[in-house]
Amino acid sequence: MPTCRTCQGEYTHQECVCPACGQKLGRSVNLCHKCGLETGGQRLCPRCKSDVSAWGRESLSLGRFVAKGGFLGLLPTLAAVILWIFVWGPQNNSIHHPIGSIVGIILSLLIFYTLFSSRYSLRERTWASAIYHVPGPSLRSISTGSMLIGLTLMVTAVTLYLLWETPTHFSQKLIFALVYASAYVGFTTALTLTPLGGYLARLNERVPQPIFVHTDRLLEIVVQTAARTLKEKREPEEGSDAPRKFEVVDVSRSPTDGGIRVLVRECRFVQQVGHDSGIRLQWTEGTWAIDADRWGRIRSLMPSVNKRPMSLPLGTDESLHPRLLSGSSS
Secondary structure, three states, X not given: OOEOOOOOOEOOHHHOEOOOOOOEOOOOOOEOOOOOOEXXXXXXXXXXXXXXXXXXXXXXXXXXXXXXXXXXXXXXHHHHHHHHHHHHOOOOOOOOXXXXXXXXXXXXXXXXXXXXXXXXXXXXXXXXXXXXXXOOOOHHHHHHHHHHHHHHHHHHHHHHHHHOOOOOOHHHHHHHHHHHHHHHHHHHHHHHHHHHHHHHHHHOOOOOOOHHHOHHHHHHHHHHHXXXXXXXHHHHHHOOOOOEEEEEEXXXXXXXXXXXXXXXXXXXXXXXEOOOOOEEEEEEEEEEEEEEOOOOOEEEEEEOOOOOOOOOOOOOOHHHOOEEEOOOOO
């Protein structure tokens, strides 16, 4: 079952909805049978209503990445091979040991492939750092720092070569090998992140932003999920589908993990017997505290006794407070 990269929700091809009328498209590819719209292959995620077809058009192979600038990340590996063959190879006795080049080449290739494979995680991390506190440096800081470390270590390796041109202890060769191999690691990290950052910038122009970037859309997903959860829990007990509305009393975002905390007041009609023995409809209320992660996955749903509206934190969309949202149980 595919997963929407925008909200991390699972869906099936038949569940995707039409961008115009919001109805399920079923097996149709380019035509909505409900409103007659030519969708051009565009399909919306049933959970977050983002275009999943945009991600379907994204297919970056390793070879294509190398051809479109990623070869920069392979230059340190190529340099290590050339130096090994033409510089260190002809020397009978030097501070260089072949294991230094071998380790440097292997680590450089591993880092290159790991960074390429983690491109979508790096994209999410970049977006997350704009919403909440993400531990660790930014990708730009990592790239710059890695280049500086690589230059420093390479200068150190040259200095050691000049000082220990004819080594007398194996420990000298070991120290040189560690410094020499680590320099290539620094260069590979920096030169791989440079074209990778450019690719991610272009990717952001073609695909939807992660759902945790938009508090209003994240709020809708959380409230609708909570409504379905409450409905599933009550159906065996009530045996009826009483209409419900959910009033958002408070919304806040966690500064540590980007999660969302929502306080909602649930309103529903119930039948009660009046003093005149007649049947009448009356509104009843219940307040719920919802805690969800940055993808809108509910972590806890508990009754709340706190009915006082709390202040919204800085950066929260105040248009959400207060607001009536219809749950799927209505």
